[in-house]
Amino acid sequence: DVKVTQSSRYLVKRTGEKVFLECVQDMDHENMFWYRQDPGLGLRLIYFSYDVKMKEKGDIPEGYSVSREKKERFSLILESASTNQTSMYLCASSLTRYEQYFGPGTRLTVT
């Protein structure tokens, strides 16, 4: 079974802090994705990567950056956390752009 793990289930950070969210997959998938999920808005794509060191902006990249130095790991970085970045963050991986496998999510609260 594909396993996608995220570094934390719950995270509380202060405004202005630099935040790192880590995602690791164990199935040698080419594609990895970061989404945020907010009530009433569904999932919105922040960034995705289709290869090591490659990244593409999604629908809402502002305030975020990503890093993919190794195939199995995709990191989401909040350079200076703000309260409007309080959300559930979901990482996913896939062999194609279909059938994405999701991690359990990280619920981030910025105070």
Place this chain on the structure above:
Amino acid sequence: SQQGEEDPQALSIQEGENATMNCSYKTSINNLQWYRQNSGRGLVHLILIRSNEREKHSGRLRVTLDTSKKSSSLLITASRAADTASYFCATDAAGGYQKVTFGTGTKLQVIP
């Protein structure tokens, strides 16, 4: 935006009944997928239907696609309490490499 919209936003049924949820989208697609999300967890892929298919089955799931109406439906037959979850459709636009866009979801509650 390509984003799909699910209807209804919330649905409550008795165990054993069928549940139907709908997804509408705006532009031509290559494929449409349905995912399930249990409360506070990640999404799980359920089924994919290609744009040239009209109906697909997987166990108690039946998905239909009407490209002329730009809509899809997910039917869960003989529902169980364990089906309680949110259900999302996901679409990708036709033509070239495009990201998959998720809808806002239908929250299904199955009452034992």
